[in-house]
Amino acid sequence: xxxxxxxxxxxxxxxxxxxxxxxxxxxxxxxxxxxxxxxxxxxxxxxxxxxxxxxxxxxxxxxxxxxxxxxxxxxxxxxxxxxxxxxxxxxxxxxxxxxxxxxxxxxxxxxxxxxxxxxxxxxxxxxxxxxxxxxxxxxxxxxxxxxxxxxxxxxxxxxxxxxx
Numbered sequence: 334x335x336x337x338x339x340x341x342x343x344x345x346x347x348x349x350x351x352x353x354x355x356x357x358x359x360x361x362x363x364x365x366x367x368x369x370x371x372x373x374x375x376x377x378x379x380x381x382x383x384x385x386x387x388x389x390x391x392x393x394x395x396x397x398x399x400x401x402x403x404x405x406x407x408x409x410x411x412x413x414x415x416x417x418x419x420x421x422x423x424x425x426x427x428x429x430x431x432x433x434x435x436x437x438x439x440x441x442x443x444x445x446x447x448x449x450x451x452x453x454x455x456x457x458x459x460x461x462x463x464x465x466x467x468x469x470x471x472x473x474x475x476x477x478x479x480x481x482x483x484x485x486x487x488x489x490x491x492x493x494x495x496x497x
Contacts, residue, residue, distance in 0.1 A: 350391060357414070361380065428496045431493065432493035453468040
C-alpha cells in the first residue's frame with residue numbers, strides 16, 4: 334500500500350489495530366487461565382468482552398470506508414504478546430505470575446493507547462468526526478483498563494513481594 338495521504342496512513346494504522354485486537358482476543362483466554370487472583374481474572378474477562386467491541390467498532394469503520402480490515406499483521410503486538418507468552422511459561426509463584434501478567438497486560442494497553450490516539454487524531458484532521466468518536470470511545474476504554482490494572486497491581490505486587 335502506498336502512503337500518499339493521511340487517509341492511506343489512517344487505513345494502514347486501522348489495519349494494524351485490527352490485527353492487534355484480534356491477537357489480543359486469542360491471548361486473553363490464556364491470561365485468564367494463568368491468573369490466580371479472582372479480581373485479575375475478572376478484569377481480563379471484562380476486557381475480553383470490551384476487545385470484542387473494539388473489533389466490531391473497527392469493522393464498522395472499515396465498512397463505512399469500503400475497505401477490508403485484513404492484510405496486515407501487527408508485528409508490534411505480536412512481540413508484546415510473545416513476551417507475555419514467555420512469562421506465562423515461567424515457573425512462578427501465583428502472586429508473582431499475577432504481577433507479571435499485569436505488567437504484560439499494561440504493555441498491551443500502552444501499545445493500544447498510542448495507536449488509538451493516533452488514528453483518532455487522524456480522523457479528526459480528516460473531518461471524520463463519526464470515526465473520531467468511535468475511536469475515542471475505544472481509547473477511553475483502553476485507558477480505563479490501564480487504570481484498573483494499576484489499581485490491581487498495588488495489591489498484587491505487594492503480595493508478590495511477600496511471596497519471596
